[in-house]
Amino acid sequence: MKKWKGQKSCVDRRYSLWKRTCVRVCVSAGVRTSCLFAMAKRLQARRLDGIDHNPWVEFSRMASEYDVVNLGQGFPDFPPPDFAVQAFQLALSSDYMLNQYTKAFGYPPLTEILASFFGKLLGQEIDPLKNVLVTVGAYGALFTAFQALVDEGDEVIIIEPFFDCYEPMTLMAGGRPVFVTLKLSPTQDGELDSASNWQLDPTELASKFTSRTKALVLNTPNNPLGKVFSEAELELVASLCQQHDVICISDEVYQWLVYDGHQHISIASLPGMWERTLTIGSAGKSFSATGWKVGWALGPDRLLKHLRTVHQNTIYHCPTQGQAAVAQSFQHEQARFGQASSYFVQLPEAVQRSRDHMVRSLQSVGLRPVIPQGSYFLIADISDFKSKMPDLPGDAEEPYDSRFVKWMIRNKGLAAIPASIFYSMPHRKHFDHYVRFCFVKDESTLQAMDEKLQRWKTELRP
Numbered sequence: 001m002k003k004w005k006g007q008k009s010c011v012d013r014r015y016s017l018w019k020r021t022c023v024r025v026c027v028s029a030g031v032r033t034s035c036l037f038a039m040a041k042r043l044q045a046r047r048l049d050g051i052d053h054n055p056w057v058e059f060s061r062m063a064s065e066y067d068v069v070n071l072g073q074g075f076p077d078f079p080p081p082d083f084a085v086q087a088f089q090l091a092l093s094s095d096y097m098l099n100q101y102t103k104a105f106g107y108p109p110l111t112e113i114l115a116s117f118f119g120k121l122l123g124q125e126i127d128p129l130k131n132v133l134v135t136v137g138a139y140g141a142l143f144t145a146f147q148a149l150v151d152e153g154d155e156v157i158i159i160e161p162f163f164d165c166y167e168p169m170t171l172m173a174g175g176r177p178v179f180v181t182l183k184l185s186p187t188q189d190g191e192l193d194s195a196s197n198w199q200l201d202p203t204e205l206a207s208k209f210t211s212r213t214k215a216l217v218l219n220t221p222n223n224p225l226g227k228v229f230s231e232a233e234l235e236l237v238a239s240l241c242q243q244h245d246v247i248c249i250s251d252e253v254y255q256w257l258v259y260d261g262h263q264h265i266s267i268a269s270l271p272g273m274w275e276r277t278l279t280i281g282s283a284g285k286s287f288s289a290t291g292w293k294v295g296w297a298l299g300p301d302r303l304l305k306h307l308r309t310v311h312q313n314t315i316y317h318c319p320t321q322g323q324a325a326v327a328q329s330f331q332h333e334q335a336r337f338g339q340a341s342s343y344f345v346q347l348p349e350a351v352q353r354s355r356d357h358m359v360r361s362l363q364s365v366g367l368r369p370v371i372p373q374g375s376y377f378l379i380a381d382i383s384d385f386k387s388k389m390p391d392l393p394g395d396a397e398e399p400y401d402s403r404f405v406k407w408m409i410r411n412k413g414l415a416a417i418p419a420s421i422f423y424s425m426p427h428r429k430h431f432d433h434y435v436r437f438c439f440v441k442d443e444s445t446l447q448a449m450d451e452k453l454q455r456w457k458t459e460l461r462p
């Protein structure tokens with residue numbers, strides 16, 4: 001094997017630099033360059049093992065390749081409210097200093113309004129400097145929280161079905177996910193299922209806590225099921241967290257999106273929970289502007305100071321203008337809190353109508369929706385299809401719901417997301433008969449969905 005001059009020093013450099021340098025050296029030394037890449041050191045960090053596959057990539061690609069009504073990914077296809085758009089326009093055109101960095105842990109008017117707004121809701125004195133961290137979306141808050149608090153070997157309890165990033169975030173931090181599955185209580189014949197029938201089994205939940213449990217992830221209203229955890233369920237979670245000295249990471253991005261008079265309760269507002277809870281929120285979901293990517297984590301300084309350490313060594317600053325727009329939007333909401341003119345009152349009313357529209361429409365072809373109490377989503381039971389057409393194309397190992405969604409995209413022009421991806425690997429096979437639909441859509445999108453379903457219905461006729 002030929003060696004070339006400088007080999008040792010160039011492998012220590014960044015990969016691209018190494019490649020460029022080595023190619024130059026080897027070519028001049030007369031070595032074939034195709035042999036170089038086999039000699040590269042392991043590239044990816046071990047923390048990426050097992051988390052490189054992301055089902056969203058495949059389903060989003062398929063949805064863009066076919067002529068579909070896209071009810072897959074969770075984003076509104078209607079504009080944010082005028083006051084929020086105007087706030088962003090003002091942020092772009094008023095103070096030119098908003099083009100520059102702001103305070104690392106959040107633009108002061110935003111941390112101040114978040115502190116006063118959520119202080120009232122949580123019944124807590126919130127210090128904008130110590131108890132609020134502004135992040136790149138709720139995703140950023142979650143990532144920062146896992147990195148800051150989960151250590152090698154720590155166990156993290158995740159209630160499934162779960163927003164799928166909790167598992168890889170736990171793994172990347174070196175933790176071990178421990179899953180507890182919501183149990184479905186049977187419905188009467190013919191009755192539609194409701195997300196409220198999916199419940200925590202208290203004994204099973206208690207059995208998941210060990211001396212290694214560091215955190216529990218709660219998501220209410222839940223994605224993908226739309227379950228809004230009841231006060232009794234939150235009290236159960238709270239008492240177990242306190243008993244076992246466990247932190248609660250509470251993802252509440254859909255907190256304004258609750259229907260049928262259900263009430264969202266923040267677990268941090270329960271006695272003894274503020275001190276051990278991170279409450280995570282999203283301006284994207286609050287103001288129907290998911291592309292703004294402004295999120296936050298609220299919590300006691302003893303937890304937030306560690307999130308600040310991660311933040312200052314990773315992202316450091318979030319974009320200033322988006323934060324200014326969100327600050328002003330919250331000021332608008334604070335002045336109207338609970339009133340008919342509040343967006344946080346109007347949005348759920350409008351979205352509930354879209355939910356009801358979708359529920360009626362999906363039933364027309366034999367999809368059986370589980371009525372969500374909150375969030376952007378519902379899951380629909382496809383068991384009837386599974387028994388009538390079990391052999392849909394696809395790999396035998398591929399869960400049925402995944403094959404069903406691909407079939408639906410290709411043949412029915414409707415894109416959704418298989419619900420099994422919201423379960424841990426060992427449990428996926430038990431939950432491969434649901435698909436998730438997003439109903440936070442404009443009336444025109446829902447009408448386009450109806451046309452596709454109408455065609456599907458006529459094809460069903462004998």
Ligand SMILES: Cc1ncc(COP(=O)(O)O)c(C=O)c1O
Pocket residue numbers: 074136137138139140163219222223251253281282283284285290293294295
């Ligand atoms: C439960 C849940 N948490 C967090 C997020 C991420 O929110 P953001 O867009 O603010 O990063 C989402 C987005 O879909 C979500 O469904």
